[in-house]
Amino acid sequence: xxxKNDVQLKKKVGITDTTLRDAHQSLLATRMKTEDMLPIVExxxxxxxxxxxxxxxxxxxxxxxxxxxxxxxxxxxLKKGFKKTPLQMLLRGQNLVGxxxxxxxxxxxxxKKAVDNGISIIRIFDALNDPRNMEKAFEAAKKAxxxxxxxxxxxxxxxxxxxxxxxVAKILKDxxxxxxxxxxxxxILSPKACYDIVKLWKEEVGLPVQIHSHYTSGMASMxxxxxxxxxxxxxxxxxxxxxxxxxxxPDETIVAALQGTPWDTGLDLELLTEIAEYFREVRKKxxxxxxxxxxPDPNVLRYQIPxxxxxNFISQLKEQGQLDKLREVLDExxxxxxxxxxxxxxTPSSQIVGSQAALNVLTGERYKIVTNEVKDYFxxxxxxxxxxxxxxxxxKVIGDEKPVEKRPADYIEPGLExxxxxxxxxxxxxxDVLSYALFxxxxxxxxxEKLARxxxxxxxxxxxxxxxxxxxxxxx
Numbered sequence: 001x002x003x004k005n006d007v008q009l010k011k012k013v014g015i016t017d018t019t020l021r022d023a024h025q026s027l028l029a030t031r032m033k034t035e036d037m038l039p040i041v042e043x044x045x046x047x048x049x050x051x052x053x054x055x056x057x058x059x060x061x062x063x064x065x066x067x068x069x070x071x072x073x074x075x076x077x078l079k080k081g082f083k084k085t086p087l088q089m090l091l092r093g094q095n096l097v098g099x100x101x102x103x104x105x106x107x108x109x110x111x112k113k114a115v116d117n118g119i120s121i122i123r124i125f126d127a128l129n130d131p132r133n134m135e136k137a138f139e140a141a142k143k144a145x146x147x148x149x150x151x152x153x154x155x156x157x158x159x160x161x162x163x164x165x166x167x168v169a170k171i172l173k174d175x176x177x178x179x180x181x182x183x184x185x186x187x188i189l190s191p192k193a194c195y196d197i198v199k200l201w202k203e204e205v206g207l208p209v210q211i212h213s214h215y216t217s218g219m220a221s222m223x224x225x226x227x228x229x230x231x232x233x234x235x236x237x238x239x240x241x242x243x244x245x246x247x248x249x250p251d252e253t254i255v256a257a258l259q260g261t262p263w264d265t266g267l268d269l270e271l272l273t274e275i276a277e278y279f280r281e282v283r284k285k286x287x288x289x290x291x292x293x294x295x296p297d298p299n300v301l302r303y304q305i306p307x308x309x310x311x312n313f314i315s316q317l318k319e320q321g322q323l324d325k326l327r328e329v330l331d332e333x334x335x336x337x338x339x340x341x342x343x344x345x346x347t348p349s350s351q352i353v354g355s356q357a358a359l360n361v362l363t364g365e366r367y368k369i370v371t372n373e374v375k376d377y378f379x380x381x382x383x384x385x386x387x388x389x390x391x392x393x394x395x396k397v398i399g400d401e402k403p404v405e406k407r408p409a410d411y412i413e414p415g416l417e418x419x420x421x422x423x424x425x426x427x428x429x430x431x432d433v434l435s436y437a438l439f440x441x442x443x444x445x446x447x448x449e450k451l452a453r454x455x456x457x458x459x460x461x462x463x464x465x466x467x468x469x470x471x472x473x474x475x476x
Contacts, residue, residue, distance in 0.1 A: 017052045017053070049085050094107060113431055138176055237251040
């Protein structure tokens with residue numbers, strides 16, 4: 001069994017397979033069920049991937065909200081099946097797997113339980129590349145014995161130059177990162193930019209480097225090859241039948257492209273083909289969510305907007321009968337982003353910028369109506385923007401209020417015991433308390449339905465069952 005603190009990067013180029021997390025998050029609205037993952041796990045485990053990304057990102061939320069699944073149980077089942085391959089997750093720093101900052105005690109407990117339940121590698125990022133928002137997650141992951149992958153989000157702006165990427169990477173190394181990840185969430189990383197950043201990191205930082213990109217613009221495979229030439233150790237790919245579009249480059253294509261070179265992965269194309277056939281059939285089951293474009297989307301290069309953001313704009317504008325305003329909204333996004341100090345467009349900053357851009361257009365006046373998230377952003381509660389915000393916009397949004405100077409989480413009260421008290425006798429495992437601390441409404445609904453199934457009675461009629469278990473736990 002893979003020891004959780006025994007993750008070794010290969011000398012040849014390794015591949016992290018994202019099929020069970022980012023691929024279906026990008027292509028199928030994160031709807032793939034655990035029952036469709038487990039039958040293929042044995043074959044995936046035999047491939048020899050550097051790791052498989054199976055958890056984090058939007059999977060946690062979606063399990064509770066839409067699939068009536070326990071995300072912790074999914075992790076345990078996958079860990080049971082992957083006997084040789086390290087399991088990897090994506091963690092949004094102080095946001096964990098949610099969309100806001102959580103208290104330090106929740107971060108510490110969540111990371112520990114993630115490792116206890118099977119995660120070996122934790123990729124930790126912050127939407128603003130603010131290292132302060134990654135400190136607590138780094139500390140907790142190191143303490144739990146996980147491999148900590150410090151992550152820098154890639155974007156294009158006047159302030160996101162090589163100096164910026166070098167500075168953040170060096171800070172992450174000093175914080176204890178075991179490896180670095182260049183995270184291109186929008187698919188806008190060019191081959192030259194990838195080569196230059198990876199080369200700089202290898203020369204000046206000296207840690208193993210992994211590249212994560214999306215195929216949205218059509219450049220990802222080219223960027224990977226240039227990054228590998230510059231010294232990248234691992235690249236993120238997905239099985240071919242779950243690749244391309246807004247997903248990652250195909251496993252098989254990268255494996256074939258590197259055969260016979262100094263970076264040969266050594267992976268078995270025949271076995272990968274069998275896995276691809278399996279997922280080709282699985283994907284058909286989720287056709288109602290499969291809206292991925294079969295061709296590259298050049299708009300991502302023009303607006304630097306991830307494909308999911310454009311889809312959300314289309315959906316929102318259609319609902320309001322304002323689809324004709326789409327181009328105006330897309331044009332407004334870069335202006336709002338500039339006002340906010342050029343945050344990379346990744347969760348949650350992409351939602352913050354996108355929602356405000358839509359409001360600016362639909363109301364006919366910029367910042368006439370301001371979301372609470374934008375107000376908190378200007379207050380510094382999401383972290384330190386990469387560049388100074390527009391002072392006039394800031395004054396319009398929060399008046400003369402002074403932004404906070406400390407780490408945002410320093411202003412958040414502990415939340416674990418509060419969550420435990422609010423959940424009362426409803427939880428059956430400590431992980432349930434964490435689910436509730438992150439997503440109170442979704443977790444409560446899930447746990448009530450679980451209790452109803454276990455007791456055979458409606459939750460509203462289950463007071464007697466609660467009284468029968470004063471210790472706070474129901475039988476699992």
